[in-house]
Amino acid sequence: MIGRLLLTYPETSRRVGGLALLLVVTASFYGLGISSAWIGRFIPASAAFITDNQVAGRVLSSLLLALAIWANWRLLHLLKTKTQQTIAVWCELFFLLMLFFYSFDLSFAFIAKKIGFLITQGVTTTLFISAISILIATVIAMAGAIAKLSRNGVVYGLATFYTSLFRGLPLLMQIYIIYLGLPQVGYVIGAVPAGILALSLCYGAYMTEIFRAGIESISRGQTEGATALGLSPSQTMALVILPQAMRVIIPPTGNQFIAMLKDSSLVSVVGVWEIMYLARTQGQTEFRHIEMLITASMIYWVLSIGLEFLQSRIEERFGRFNVR
Numbered sequence: 001m002i003g004r005l006l007l008t009y010p011e012t013s014r015r016v017g018g019l020a021l022l023l024v025v026t027a028s029f030y031g032l033g034i035s036s037a038w039i040g041r042f043i044p045a046s047a048a049f050i051t052d053n054q055v056a057g058r059v060l061s062s063l064l065l066a067l068a069i070w071a072n073w074r075l076l077h078l079l080k081t082k083t084q085q086t087i088a089v090w091c092e093l094f095f096l097l098m099l100f101f102y103s104f105d106l107s108f109a110f111i112a113k114k115i116g117f118l119i120t121q122g123v124t125t126t127l128f129i130s131a132i133s134i135l136i137a138t139v140i141a142m143a144g145a146i147a148k149l150s151r152n153g154v155v156y157g158l159a160t161f162y163t164s165l166f167r168g169l170p171l172l173m174q175i176y177i178i179y180l181g182l183p184q185v186g187y188v189i190g191a192v193p194a195g196i197l198a199l200s201l202c203y204g205a206y207m208t209e210i211f212r213a214g215i216e217s218i219s220r221g222q223t224e225g226a227t228a229l230g231l232s233p234s235q236t237m238a239l240v241i242l243p244q245a246m247r248v249i250i251p252p253t254g255n256q257f258i259a260m261l262k263d264s265s266l267v268s269v270v271g272v273w274e275i276m277y278l279a280r281t282q283g284q285t286e287f288r289h290i291e292m293l294i295t296a297s298m299i300y301w302v303l304s305i306g307l308e309f310l311q312s313r314i315e316e317r318f319g320r321f322n323v324r
Helices: 001-009 010-031 037-042 044-052 053-076 080-102 108-148 153-170 170-185 191-216 220-230 231-271 274-287 289-323
Strands: none
Touching: 080 153, 080 274, 080 289, 108 153, 108 191, 108 231, 108 289, 153 220, 170 191, 170 231, 220 231, 231 274, 231 289, 274 289
């Protein structure tokens, strides 16, 4: 009877479905143990009720959150274009993130006092280490990819052993082994060179597979045509294969650079003054650790956004180049 009624009146069906979904989301929030304390903070008059009726407070909290999500979903769909919806979602989520951080009772005066040092010293060091490491890793990856495509068993064996070793060991362990192990055999190395070497070798191993896959994505006919024109193997690789393979190589390489930017925080364990090291040490001065960690997180995020934009521009350029 009820099913026949819903089929007869589709508008009623949609409303019943929406109500059922609202109840499911409310029950999900309640099951996840959503706290009702935030209602008392934003609506002080309800604090006594929540304290005396914890279960009712959790139900009310879950229902309000579900209603807020439902209302926001309906409002977002009133926007006409995908770009408008995307901007609205970003603004809302950023506001919620800032509200979450605000609940930590942060000292913004302390952040304002220390953020300049984090940017001038930490960002400079982080970008320097990451840029040098990605350049070296690119050279290593190119050599490793060519070696893995070689028919020479010795060269192929060296390349596969290298990629297996450095992809199999945790990056933090590689940093320690290089920084503490090389002096044991007579090569004293500083903290920054050790960090650069570890990042280069680790990411060079991962990028070797990226370059190999990019090169193999180009058909054999390209190589045969270049050989018929009288080009040497090195000329074929530089002038024919690589320019076409770049469209495949650049996206994952850009992702590796962004990952390396964040993994550069691991070199702080050997005393390199990058963002993470400075955030940790500056936070210890006044026991304001969470302020510095959040500030460092936001700096890493801003740098990642900048690199993502740069990556998209490079991909667009090489995409046009390959289409021509």
